[in-house]
Structure formats: structure tokens, C-alpha cells
Amino acid sequence: MLHTSRRYTLEPSPERFVLQRSVGTTAELSPKQVLIRVAAASLNYRDWLVLHGVRDNRAGLVPLSDAAGTVVAVGSDVSRWQSGDRVSPSFFSAWHDGAFRPHHLASALGGGQTEGVLAEYIVADESAVVAVPEHLSLAEAATLPCAGVTAWHALFERGQLQAGETVLVQGTGGVAMLALQLATAHGAKVIVTSSSDDKLDRAKALGAWQTINYRRDENWDQAALALTDGQGVDHILELGGPQTYARSLNAVAHGGRIAQIGVLTGFDAAPHITPMQFKNASIHGICVGSVAHYARLNQFITQHQIKPRIDREFSFEDAPAAYQTLADAGHVGKLVIQLN
Ligand SMILES: NC(=O)c1ccc[n+]([C@@H]2O[C@H](COP(=O)([O-])OP(=O)(O)OC[C@H]3O[C@@H](n4cnc5c(N)ncnc54)[C@H](OP(=O)(O)O)[C@@H]3O)[C@@H](O)[C@H]2O)c1
CATH class of the missing domain: 3.40.50.720 (NAD(P)-binding Rossmann-like Domain)
Known part of the structure; x- marks a missing residue:
């Protein structure tokens, strides 16, 4: 079933991109994919660089790499997840474990060739997401995939x-x-x-x-x-x-x-x-990390009951203000955009 999804895309303007709000449609799930309803996304310095880059292949791309949310549908062959699971997609959707390889780079979410997460619904391979630690809110979990x-x-x-x-x-x-x-x-x-x-x-x-x-x-x-x-x-x-x-x-x-x-x-x-x-x-x-790194990070965070520091949260409508706050550099820790 296709879902309409509020989202932002990067649209070209002279010498940089601008954020444009629109409504898109999620792709049909393939057998090994899950549909995630995004609850929160977080910003990284990279996202400011992406907005101010002038690479043509970013036009129309959904930005941001970091999110957490809830599985709302699964493909016919998905075995790891079910509806209701709290999950977070890994920064590189193709780097699962082992050594980093050149082809992993293009799978970075929201930076060049792969759609990002600043959308109400996103589709991910079941092997490219990790479970959110129980003691974290989805906003806290959304701070982790890149930083x-x-x-x-x-x-x-x-x-x-x-x-x-x-x-x-x-x-x-x-x-x-x-x-x-x-x-x-x-x-x-x-x-x-x-x-x-x-x-x-x-x-x-x-x-x-x-x-x-x-x-x-x-x-x-x-x-x-x-x-x-x-x-x-x-x-x-x-x-x-x-x-x-x-x-x-x-x-x-x-x-x-x-x-x-x-x-x-x-x-x-x-x-x-x-x-x-x-x-x-x-x-x-260091270039972020693999799905296996992310899973081990979450084990450590669970063992030590660590709560990431969120400096400020923004509504979906205020996403451009979140970008500007990142650029102004007054924050300590992370800036989060709520999608609910
Ligand atoms: N290689 C990777 O995989 C990877 C992954 C994530 C991030 N990064 C990079 O790591 C850097 C940090 O990213 P982030 O998302 O954590 O950034 P961020 O949240 O935007 O934090 C930026 C902070 O860095 C501090 N800063 C700015 N200029 C500085 C300087 N000259 N010397 C020391 N500190 C300075 C400022 O804090 P104060 O006011 O407290 O000094 C500023 O608030 C960025 O360059 C980003 O591109 C790389």
C-alpha cells in the first residue's frame, strides 16, 4: 500500500539549495523492505554542508541522514521486524559489517544519491535498520546514526x-x-x-x-x-x-x-x-560507521543507560529554523526535528 508523506526536498537556487516542503508518495515495498513512520530526525553539520553544496545530483533529494521511528508495514520476506517495532536507519544503507568499500559511500542517506529521512514515511532494507534501545525516546534515538x-x-x-x-x-x-x-x-x-x-x-x-x-x-x-x-x-x-x-x-x-x-x-x-x-x-x-557499529553502540548505550543530550527540538514546519540554529552554533549536543 502506498502512503502519502509530508517531506522536505532540496531544491536548487543560485549557489545553494533551499528546503521545499511538499507531499510525496512512498515507493511500493520490495520483499525485504520495511516502511517506517518517522517520529524524529536530527541535524548534523554535514546537513548544512549539503544544503550549501552545488552538486546537481542532489536536486529533489530528501535531506538528513538521522531518524528514528516505528515500523508500520513490512515486505513479504521480512523476518527481523514487525509492525510496531521502534527502529532507526543506519547512515550507510549498504555498509552492513566488515571493511568499508567504495560502493558504500553512495548509500549515505540524504547526501547525494540516496533519499534521506526528513519525511513522514521512509522505506528501508530490513538489514539497514537497528532496534532503538528501550530507555530512549525516539527523539533521543534520532541523534545517533551519524554523530x-x-x-x-x-x-x-x-x-x-x-x-x-x-x-x-x-x-x-x-x-x-x-x-x-x-x-x-x-x-x-x-x-x-x-x-x-x-x-x-x-x-x-x-x-x-x-x-x-x-x-x-x-x-x-x-x-x-x-x-x-x-x-x-x-x-x-x-x-x-x-x-x-x-x-x-x-x-x-x-x-x-x-x-x-x-x-x-x-x-x-x-x-x-x-x-x-x-x-x-x-x-x-573515520567515515561514520556500519550497521554493526550502530548495533554495538546501542548495546553500550543500553548497558550504561546513556541519554543523548538534545539541546532543542523543532516542529516539522520549523525545519529551516533548525538548520539556521545549527549554523549559528549556539547548541550543545544535538538539534532534533519532531515529525509527529
Ligand atoms: N567523518 C565523519 O564521519 C563525520 C561524522 C560526523 C560529523 N563529522 C564532522 O565533524 C564535525 C562536527 O560535526 P557535528 O555535526 O558534531 O557539528 P555541530 O553539532 O554543528 O557542532 C559544531 C560545533 O563545533 C565547534 N567548533 C566550531 N568551530 C570550531 C573550531 N575551530 N575548533 C573547535 N571547535 C569548533 C562549535 O562548538 P563550540 O562553540 O563549543 O566551540 C560548534 O558549535 C563537522 O566538521 C562534521 O562535518 C564528520
Whole structure:
């Protein structure tokens, strides 16, 4: 049965896209697909980049990658799910487990070639969704597919984070605050950098071990070295990019790990990385994660009863305001759009 579905699409305007509200129709379910009624979606910095990109193949695409909702219909061969199940689609619909392969990239939801989730109803393969932890609301669960899985992949799957180790996250956005919550639950000591003392207070309330205001203290790498008795930080989530990288290289511990994740200061070429060899340190390139990563993240979140921090919720009609709030960068944690 086909469903009409309120949704947003990306429509071209000079030098960027604009969000356009419309009503579409869901596709007929194939035997292995499920129909999900979306309850909430969340925003990532990527979604602002997508809106301001000029790639032709995005015209008409439903944006956003992160959502949670309820299964309302299943295809004839679906065995894992039934109507009423609370689920969340994985960021890459084609990356289920194992190594990342080139063809997985195009399956990223809401970015280029694959429809996103800012719609009342979405269709997903049964193998590309995970169960929502019981203790989470659907809004909380909607914060996880990109930011949560990225933080999990960086710290636990690749980083092999150990209790007692130090972690540094840059800023107080979605990836940083979820990483703070996950690492703290595991017994790690997290340093948070931010442009704002007020935001740092909110990070402390989430468990930050130490904080550095990088506006007041531009030499935050020196501050991080001082906080770790000159040893350096075991795990740095590099979210800034070209303007923060040199300091991350300086602040990372011997034998430490930098997770290369973000582009908050742009896409310029990386800095001089030779110092990494004299520290026997590693750089891990991270691109969100697989369905298996997402399932293991949810196990950890359930075990530790972690509740992701939602800064603000918006109605479906106010989705453009949610995008602008993300760009204004006053949030701590995640911004959510409610679809009910
Ligand atoms: N590779 C991947 O798989 C992956 C996945 C998710 C996200 N990302 C990337 O990771 C970055 C963060 O994404 P997000 O969605 O978490 O962002 P977000 O929620 O929009 O958070 C952005 C925050 O970063 C902080 N910030 C801005 N400029 C900074 C700078 N120069 N140095 C340190 N902090 C800075 C600000 O917080 P303060 O005011 O507190 O400083 C800002 O509020 C983005 O570049 C995004 O594209 C990559």
C-alpha cells in the first residue's frame, strides 16, 4: 500500500539549495523492505554542508541522514521486524559489517544519491535498520546514526579506548558531546574545548574531566599537555580540520591516536604530519560507521543507560529554523526535528 508523506526536498537556487516542503508518495515495498513512520530526525553539520553544496545530483533529494521511528508495514520476506517495532536507519544503507568499500559511500542517506529521512514515511532494507534501545525516546534515538556512530567508531572500534585514558574533543556539537558521554561512561577522562565558558559548564554537567576555552586560550594544545602532566592526550577527535590539526598533532600522546573526522574550519590540505612518526602515533580516518557499529553502540548505550543530550527540538514546519540554529552554533549536543 502506498502512503502519502509530508517531506522536505532540496531544491536548487543560485549557489545553494533551499528546503521545499511538499507531499510525496512512498515507493511500493520490495520483499525485504520495511516502511517506517518517522517520529524524529536530527541535524548534523554535514546537513548544512549539503544544503550549501552545488552538486546537481542532489536536486529533489530528501535531506538528513538521522531518524528514528516505528515500523508500520513490512515486505513479504521480512523476518527481523514487525509492525510496531521502534527502529532507526543506519547512515550507510549498504555498509552492513566488515571493511568499508567504495560502493558504500553512495548509500549515505540524504547526501547525494540516496533519499534521506526528513519525511513522514521512509522505506528501508530490513538489514539497514537497528532496534532503538528501550530507555530512549525516539527523539533521543534520532541523534545517533551519524554523530553517535562516528564517536563510537572513532573511540571504540578503531581507537580501542581503555578506562583511565584521556580523550580530547573539539567544540560542544553533536559528535563531541556524544563522544564525551560514551568515553566518560567507559571510565575515560575527557577534555572538552569550546569557544564559550557557558557551553563548557554544560559539558561539565555531562561529565567533562577538564575544559579549555580555545578563544581565551588559543594555545589549547599547550593547555592539554599541561592537564596531562606533559604526557599528551591518548585520543583526540579531530573535528576542526585545517585550523586545529597542527595543535592536535602537538597535543597527542606518544602512541596516541587522532581520529580524523571533521571539517569545521574547511577542507584545506592537511598540515605537516611528520611529528606523528616520532611519537609512534596513529591517524584514523573515520567515515561514520556500519550497521554493526550502530548495533554495538546501542548495546553500550543500553548497558550504561546513556541519554543523548538534545539541546532543542523543532516542529516539522520549523525545519529551516533548525538548520539556521545549527549554523549559528549556539547548541550543545544535538538539534532534533519532531515529525509527529
Ligand atoms: N567523518 C565523519 O564521519 C563525520 C561524522 C560526523 C560529523 N563529522 C564532522 O565533524 C564535525 C562536527 O560535526 P557535528 O555535526 O558534531 O557539528 P555541530 O553539532 O554543528 O557542532 C559544531 C560545533 O563545533 C565547534 N567548533 C566550531 N568551530 C570550531 C573550531 N575551530 N575548533 C573547535 N571547535 C569548533 C562549535 O562548538 P563550540 O562553540 O563549543 O566551540 C560548534 O558549535 C563537522 O566538521 C562534521 O562535518 C564528520
